[in-house]
Amino acid sequence: MKLRMADTANATPTNNSVHKTDWAALKQHVIDNKINFGLWLTRLFTIIFTIGYIIPIFGNSYNLYYKALMSNAATSALRLHQRIPRVQFNRQFLEHLLLEDSFHYIFYSLIFLYAAPMTLVLTPIFLFGLMHFASYSFVLLDCLGQNSWWGARLLISLVEFQSRVILRFCALAEIIILPFTVLLVFMGRAGLLTPFIYFQFLKFRLASQRNPFTRNVFYEIRNALSSISRKPTVPVIVRRIIEGLLSLTQQMAPVRQ
Numbered sequence: 001m002k003l004r005m006a007d008t009a010n011a012t013p014t015n016n017s018v019h020k021t022d023w024a025a026l027k028q029h030v031i032d033n034k035i036n037f038g039l040w041l042t043r044l045f046t047i048i049f050t051i052g053y054i055i056p057i058f059g060n061s062y063n064l065y066y067k068a069l070m071s072n073a074a075t076s077a078l079r080l081h082q083r084i085p086r087v088q089f090n091r092q093f094l095e096h097l098l099l100e101d102s103f104h105y106i107f108y109s110l111i112f113l114y115a116a117p118m119t120l121v122l123t124p125i126f127l128f129g130l131m132h133f134a135s136y137s138f139v140l141l142d143c144l145g146q147n148s149w150w151g152a153r154l155l156i157s158l159v160e161f162q163s164r165v166i167l168r169f170c171a172l173a174e175i176i177i178l179p180f181t182v183l184l185v186f187m188g189r190a191g192l193l194t195p196f197i198y199f200q201f202l203k204f205r206l207a208s209q210r211n212p213f214t215r216n217v218f219y220e221i222r223n224a225l226s227s228i229s230r231k232p233t234v235p236v237i238v239r240r241i242i243e244g245l246l247s248l249t250q251q252m253a254p255v256r257q
Contacts, residue, residue, distance in 0.1 A: 026143040040136045045071040046129040065117040072125040073109035076102040116189035124170040134159040171213040
């Protein structure tokens with residue numbers, strides 16, 4: 001009995017020591033990776049603000065909408081700093097900048113900061129934020145030990161398992177927001193230039209080198225509309241509308257290799 005009590009007494013300081021070591025490892029990781037941890041925090045804020053806007057249980061939902069856009073802009077600015085740490089005033093730098101996904105989403109946030117709230121606008125930034133937040137949460141949990149927080153690890157694994165579905169859904173949202181910007185103009189909830197500026201954003205997304213999902217979904221939609229327009233049962237007016245849309249969007253995406 002005395003031996004068992006002695007073993008327990010000896011084990012407790014060891015467990016406490018290991019626990020402290022795990023938190024020390026996490027603290028050191030955060031110190032060594034300040035920007036990555038900053039990205040994790042801004043993505044967490046984007047998620048919280050989006051949920052707060054959709055389910056207004058705290059704060060003003062109107063303000064939370066714009067806070068979600070601003071936290072996304074902060075995330076994109078930090079990520080852009082990682083990708084292009086040095087600013088150069090030449091054409092090559094500008095071309096590189098325009099191809100960066102993080103620049104696209106700074107642009108995206110600025111577009112809708114000056115328009116009335118629309119829930120669909122928060123869809124891609126929420127899903128991107130959730131996916132990357134989950135991915136880096138795994139890294140932070142590993143600092144606490146491989147077997148720590150298994151419940152959180154399970155939820156993160158579910159998000160990562162659905163990453164392709166999430167990316168396709170983000171791509172679809174990016175595309176269908178364009179006609180909604182036109183509706184916002186007619187409803188007096190956005191400026192006249194909003195659809196034209198968003199059209200340019202969508203062209204950037206279609207030319208993205210790191211994320212082909214928008215381009216792939218765009219081609220799938222075009223092919224589906226083309227198939228529908230060729231059906232003999234389709235009314236002439238509908239066929240003409242579809243053909244007009246196909247003609248309008250023909251030059252938007254780069255030619256597939």
